[in-house]
Amino acid sequence: MIVLEWLFLTISPCDAAEPWQLGFQDAATPMMQGIIDLHHDIFFFLILILVFVSRILVRALWHFHYQKNPIPQRIVHGTTIEILWTIFPSIILMFIAIPSFALLYSMDEVVVDPAITIKAIGHQWYWTYEYSDYNSSDEESLTFDSYMIPEDDLELGQLRLLEVDNRVVVPAKTHLRIIVTSADVLHSWAVPSLGVKCDAVPGRLNQISILVQREGVYYGQCSEICGTNHAFSIVVEAVPRKDYGSRVSNQLIPQTGEA
Amino acid sequence: MAEPQPEKTLTLSQQYALEKEDKVGVDTKPVEVKEVENTVNATSEEVVAERDEEPPAASPKESTEVPAPAAEESSDSAPSAVVGGESSEASADAAETSNETAAEENTENAENSSEQEAVEEEAPEVKLETAPADFRFPTTNQTRHCFTRYIEYHRCVAAKGEDAPECDKFQKYYRSLCPGEWVERWNEQRENGTFPGPL
Numbered sequence: 001m002i003v004l005e006w007l008f009l010t011i012s013p014c015d016a017a018e019p020w021q022l023g024f025q026d027a028a029t030p031m032m033q034g035i036i037d038l039h040h041d042i043f044f045f046l047i048l049i050l051v052f053v054s055r056i057l058v059r060a061l062w063h064f065h066y067q068k069n070p071i072p073q074r075i076v077h078g079t080t081i082e083i084l085w086t087i088f089p090s091i092i093l094m095f096i097a098i099p100s101f102a103l104l105y106s107m108d109e110v111v112v113d114p115a116i117t118i119k120a121i122g123h124q125w126y127w128t129y130e131y132s133d134y135n136s137s138d139e140e141s142l143t144f145d146s147y148m149i150p151e152d153d154l155e156l157g158q159l160r161l162l163e164v165d166n167r168v169v170v171p172a173k174t175h176l177r178i179i180v181t182s183a184d185v186l187h188s189w190a191v192p193s194l195g196v197k198c199d200a201v202p203g204r205l206n207q208i209s210i211l212v213q214r215e216g217v218y219y220g221q222c223s224e225i226c227g228t229n230h231a232f233s234i235v236v237e238a239v240p241r242k243d244y245g246s247r248v249s250n251q252l253i254p255q256t257g258e259a
Numbered sequence: 260m261a262e263p264q265p266e267k268t269l270t271l272s273q274q275y276a277l278e279k280e281d282k283v284g285v286d287t288k289p290v291e292v293k294e295v296e297n298t299v300n301a302t303s304e305e306v307v308a309e310r311d312e313e314p315p316a317a318s319p320k321e322s323t324e325v326p327a328p329a330a331e332e333s334s335d336s337a338p339s340a341v342v343g344g345e346s347s348e349a350s351a352d353a354a355e356t357s358n359e360t361a362a363e364e365n366t367e368n369a370e371n372s373s374e375q376e377a378v379e380e381e382a383p384e385v386k387l388e389t390a391p392a393d394f395r396f397p398t399t400n401q402t403r404h405c406f407t408r409y410i411e412y413h414r415c416v417a418a419k420g421e422d423a424p425e426c427d428k429f430q431k432y433y434r435s436l437c438p439g440e441w442v443e444r445w446n447e448q449r450e451n452g453t454f455p456g457p458l
Binding site: 207 | 398436438439
């Protein structure tokens with residue numbers, strides 16, 4: 001029973017990594033949905049090939065056993081079968097390549113103008129997020145650091161090695177532009193549920209477009225080896241649009257009041 | 260290679276198009292056009308039936324948009340045309356939502372994009388808008404996008420003076436795109452006269 005639970009329940013739908021997880025996390029963006037669909041598409045062919053090849057293999061081992069069949073066949077040429085086993089795999093490759101390229105190019109396509117821009121700047125070992133669409137000068141902007149909560153400080157229900165002190169709050173059902181860069185070494189901003197993994201390179205701005213389709217809290221980790229505390233975490237919290245507006249203005253007002 | 264791309268993006272965008280979002284994307288540009296829009300449509304919007312409401316609202320947007328960017332830069336007109344084309348696609352389903360809101364409110368609020376109402380109720384000063392997608396920088400690498408916007412702003416200021424309102428949008432754009440650290444460094448370099456870009 002426990003084994004069964006391990007096998008099936010661990011593939012439970014969630015927006016964070018789980019122990020013994022085998023499947024994907026739930027899709028929250030069209031991108032991730034596309035990735036999952038492509039995976040399933042390719043898996044169809046994969047199983048087809050697996051069954052076919054194992055059948056040939058087992059059959060060959062069975063029928064051409066050295067005791068059963070001591071004199072080997074001396075066929076060295078067969079035009080028909082050679083044409084077949086050239087054409088057929090290339091057709092299969094086509095069937096895999098077409099959806100794969102379609103997904104690849106649609107993923108880095110900027111479809112529409114985004115509604116907000118968020119800058120994620122990687123540091124050793126925390127992320128700094130900047131919301132500067134609402135700035136009135138170069139200095140003041142809505143900027144905060146997001147540190148992973150150490151294991152000793154975790155509260156009940158918080159996820160180990162995943163929770164952070166300041167989450168990135170984004171509006172759901174809105175086109176987002178995330179600009180990823182780094183201040184020291186290579187990092188990578190990755191959130192599996194959003195289908196996003198973007199390298200953070202110092203001196204370069206990488207853009208990713210996201211459309212979060214449902215409210216939720218999405219967990220990810222740094223995915224480029226960057227030092228001792230590599231895999232410090234990323235938490236994206238998608239809230240309804242109205243809540244986002246009020247949250248941003250609440251955080252902006254004290255800032256502008258100070259300045 | 261390029262062939263599956265437009266099909267896929269079209270279907271994806273259609274499939275996941277949110278009536279409001281397209282409005283948001285479109286609304287980033289014609290901010291300065293809105294006054295014109297109001298005066299043109301103020302009378303017609305109160306009277307005209309539901310179906311006819313959106314197309315006239317969309318068409319002046321496109322027509323007035325063309326002269327507006329021509330004032331500053333020519334490259335901006337190309338993106339705006341494309342965006343305008345998208346808006347007309349989206350206007351079909353956007354019309355239905357705006358009909359409902361218009362029916363509920365029944366006010367002469369001329370900018371009847373439902374997105375603005377939602378934001379205005381909560382926080383009048385936060386408007387969801389940012390630098391639009393620039394078709395000079397269609398790739399993942401946006402480093403030059405940020406840099407170009409920064410230079411455009413400072414060239415604009417150099418040409419039109421410190422308080423020129425045309426330059427404000429470039430300022431918003433580079434602030435949205437560039438990390439604060441970079442902007443600070445560039446500002447210092449400009450003060451010292453060591454800024455590497457063409458100003």
